[in-house]
Amino acid sequence: MTAYDDLMAHARETEALAQVAGRLGWDQETVMPRGAATQRGEESAAMEGVLHARRTDPRIGEWLEAAEATDKVAAANLREIRRAFERSNKVPAKLAAEIARVTSVAQGIWAQARADEDVAAFLPTLQRVVALRQEEGQALAQGGDVYDALLDDYEPGAKASELDAMFGALRPRLVALRAAILDRPQPTPLSGSFDEAAQLALSRELAGVFGYDFARGRIDKAVHPFCSGSGNDVRVTTRTDPADPFNCLYSTIHEVGHASYEQNVEPDYLLTPIGRGVSMGVHESQSRIYENQLARSPAFAEWLLGRMRNVFGDIGIDDPAIFARAVNRVSNGYIRTEADEVQYNLHVMMRYDLERALISGDLAVTDLEAAWNDRFAADFGFAVDKPSNGCLQDVHWSVGLMGYFLTYSLGNVYAGCLHAALRADRPGLDAELAQGDLSGATAWLRDKVQRHGALMEPRETIRAACGFEPSEAPLLDYLEAKFAALYGL
Incomplete structure (x- = not known):
């Protein structure tokens, strides 16, 4: 030995x-x-x-x-x-x-x-x-720097100063895009009550479509959806809302992105230090590209509409273009996990700033609720109505995940880069998605990112997969092109 x-x-x-x-x-x-x-x-x-x-x-x-x-x-x-x-x-x-x-x-x-x-x-x-x-x-x-030290737990090598620059580049274009979209007519919403058992059954089907291996995992319900485990035991949770089946379906797909990363690491790496995702930012890149660039694409929405009508019957929408807008609806809301792609990162930036103030001591915990409500009103233009829609909505701070929130936006940035590279390599992707066929996309992600586990450092993992240095530009370009087409901007 x-x-x-x-x-x-x-x-x-x-x-x-x-x-x-x-x-x-x-x-x-x-x-x-x-x-x-x-x-x-x-x-x-x-x-x-x-x-x-x-x-x-x-x-x-x-x-x-x-x-x-x-x-x-x-x-x-x-x-x-x-x-x-x-x-x-x-x-x-x-x-x-x-x-x-x-x-x-x-x-x-x-x-x-x-x-x-x-x-x-x-x-x-x-x-x-x-x-x-x-x-x-x-x-x-x-x-x-104390906050940088905490960041290193979730995104090795990340610095708050670099993230400030990234957020500074994201914010103005996101705010401008939001304003343009909200000035347009809102899409038709789903109508009806959606049976919980049917939601869970369809969510299990979607998990399989996206490659989740049920022989090495399971889906349960929780207050806050999450993924747990690695290798041969990777579990996910979801939640249901009788009025909003998208909550269940897209939460499941998001967590399956995390789970697929863990399930697809090279088997030889099992129970070794590199036998898991390399960072939470890279992890979020998988959950976000599964949930958004793939599952919220107009092409996949066309297939999903058929499955939802088969499962639930009349859902108030029968036109694929209208359904795609409903899937990608941009509207005012309180909840980060339910936020649309355009506004999601604005939720994360708010939490990031408040969290840094808590850790530095500039914000007392006793003043958090007021600080949250003031910042939310300034960023989103309307008032928080109750604590569960405000500073009590996320589990992260209660379980000590200080330095974690920023990885959601970093994951979106990484996902934007991966999506650009994926489409360059698979020009027929939309035709596959329209058939509910995710095998090509998930195989590409498995080969380029997931199988490597923590073999490389986080940014190196994304750079090697994409062939270029990661930046926020591909994400912003994707969002502006997608929502301009959906909303006729």
């Missing part, structure tokens, strides 16, 4: 235990009894303690010094192990366990406060979460 072999044996066991810890989170958000929340917090803290001890094991440092990379796979594994080892050693074990315990319990408190429309009931918990993440960020930054 070489030092590299010993290191990888240790890493595989750690990755396996991390999957078990992740399953605790999946269980908590799907089937765990409500009364188990406090105990689950202790269980999560205990698992985090075990994982932190393994990730900071002094032998890792010795193995890293002695290990040699004989190929690019070994080099990538050593890169990821070294990064995790250095980061883990900066965070005290007691702090890591406390973050796991508090955020596990906080999720349930947030869910209840959201149901009760009671911000005050959640704020003391959120204060504790923010304080813990500030402490962690300071430990990681070691005198550097």
